[in-house]
Amino acid sequence: MAIVKMSSFSLFAFDSERDNLLHELQKFGYVHFSDLANDETLKEEGLRDVVVPEGITEVDQDIANIKYALEILSKNDPRETGFKAMIKGKANFTLEGLEETAGAYDYKPVFESLKDRMGKVESLNQEEMRLIAASDELKPWVTLxxxxxxxxxxxxxxxxxxxxxxxxxxxxxxxxxxxxxxxxxxxxxxxxxxxxxxxxxxxxxxxxxxxxxxxxxxxxxISGEAEPDREMHKIAERLAELKSEREAVKNGIKEMAVHLPDLEIYYEYLMNKKVRLHASENFLRTDSVNVIRGYIPTEMAGDFRKAVEASQKNAYYLDVKEATDEADIPILLKNNKVNQTFESLTAMYALPQYNEIDPTPLLAPFYLFFFGMMVADVGYGALMLIGTAVILKIANLAENTEKFIRFFFYLSIPTIFWGAIYGSFFGGIIKIPGLIDPAKDYMMILIMSIIFGLVHVFFALGVKAFLYVKGGDPVGALFDAGFWYMALIGAIGFLIPMFLDLPPAVKTVSMVLMIVGMGGIVVTGGRENQSMVGKAAGGLYSLYGISSYVGDFVSYSRLMALGLSGGFIASAINMMIGMLSGMGIIGILFGVVLFVGGQAFNIFLSLLGAYVHTSRLTYVEFFGKFYTGGGKPFNLFKNASKYINLK
Structure with a gap:
């Protein structure tokens, strides 16, 4: 799986058919328009900006009206919330279905009625404030x-x-x-x-x-006509009437909440219409022809042509060609179901450039492995597995929400795996046999963590070498990856005999390998500089970078630290529960509460810590070796839905 191949297109179409064209292209969806408004070359040829349709003002006003209605009525939403709402999910629509449903609905009577009622509430509120102020003014004179x-x-x-x-x-x-x-x-x-x-x-x-x-x-x-106490009595009576009137109006507003689903659908329709109208800002035009450029997925070029043809009654010109090395090619990732859930991690750091590789499939296995090692509890993993599996099975989830839930579903598996290795089930509340005892074998876990870090970093260097070779520069692979392999492996081999009884030849060979690697780094590290002094300085500076590798390897000790800390906290909670259990029924009840609350809190801390620190190892130690990023996302030609699932 990789970055989706893109094709650029140039389209000349009559201005009179622009609305039909945009409508068909929005149904197609996978169109990323290039902004031609700042293209001075085209403007020098006499092209000018496309004037955004006047209808956009009306659409903006309609959107503002709908937002006003939704904000008020949502406070009285009679629909289910929380878990039940998540299970039911949002309604599914195609663009055609959305337009058909919205076209049969007139929101304005609802909006006008709501506006009138809210005006009445505001008027009653103002009268109440005025009367309360008058009553407060009369209060000191009540005995008059x-x-x-x-x-x-x-x-x-x-x-x-x-x-x-x-x-x-x-x-x-x-x-x-x-x-x-x-x-x-x-x-x-x-x-x-x-x-x-x-x-x-x-x-x-x-x-x-x-x-x-x-x-x-x-x-x-003093305001009023009668005695102050009588005036205050009349005010109190009027305040009671105002309260009754206001409640009646508010009940009427509450009853209007049945219109929420229709208003939400109409809002989504308007937002997509706004996206369609604003797309014109990317175009240039002559007196009668629009000039449109952009990108589409190469595999969808045929469907794109059909969409253009369906919208054009008159002649048009369309040129589609595979994008190569344009700087502004948008990025769309395509991965299998497992790797899709990790695309958000890549996007959080930076999307790849078009000529890079998608690092998502590379980071996913390590992320799963490291995350599981940091949480490392069979009970926690089982809760994650069962909870996410049930939600994925019974809930109608939005696409992004489904990916988020699946993300933790996959992470539950290595969590159970490492929990079994450590013999941890809710911190030992139930004893299960493990291969490693974290309380005793912490040095072994630390060494394992460093070894896993070596594999992670060396794999990243291997990816870097692969990219050099793929780009036709095997020498660069030797200079920027091969020599580092030699220097690091040689340094490790040189140091290990200090702790282990190994043949002398190991130390000798390692020293030679380390010297060759370091010498290669010094000689080639500054090769981009012009002067000999610059090359030498650049090489020495590159060799200094070996200190950062030492820091990188030490960073992987967090694999041990987080795994142990979560286990020790869980064990401490269990210890307190054990002490409470000897205090009779009251102690048992408090123990149950402590177990549920304490373990829930520890799960939260463990998951959060593992998420953050595994991301850190990915972004700094892994991506830092081979990945640049900086690509801009492919913008689908539709609005990001809030209330519905737009297919």
Missing amino acids: GYPVASMKGFSQSEVFTGTVPKKLKDKLMNELLPFDYTYYEVISEGKDDSYLLAISSKDEKDAVNEVLRNNSFSSIR
């Missing part, structure tokens, strides 16, 4: 036993209502005592202020006002 209306419009007196700081209240009272025709009363007191009512004759009002002002009096206009 006079109708508010009766205190307005006196011809011979002036009414003052407001607040003074509590710390100035006594001072104010004393200053108001000399006034013979002024009545004043503290109605209530708040945290910092006193609420004051004062009635003064026309003759004294100015003097009273001056006293109030000098004491930081702040005037308040």
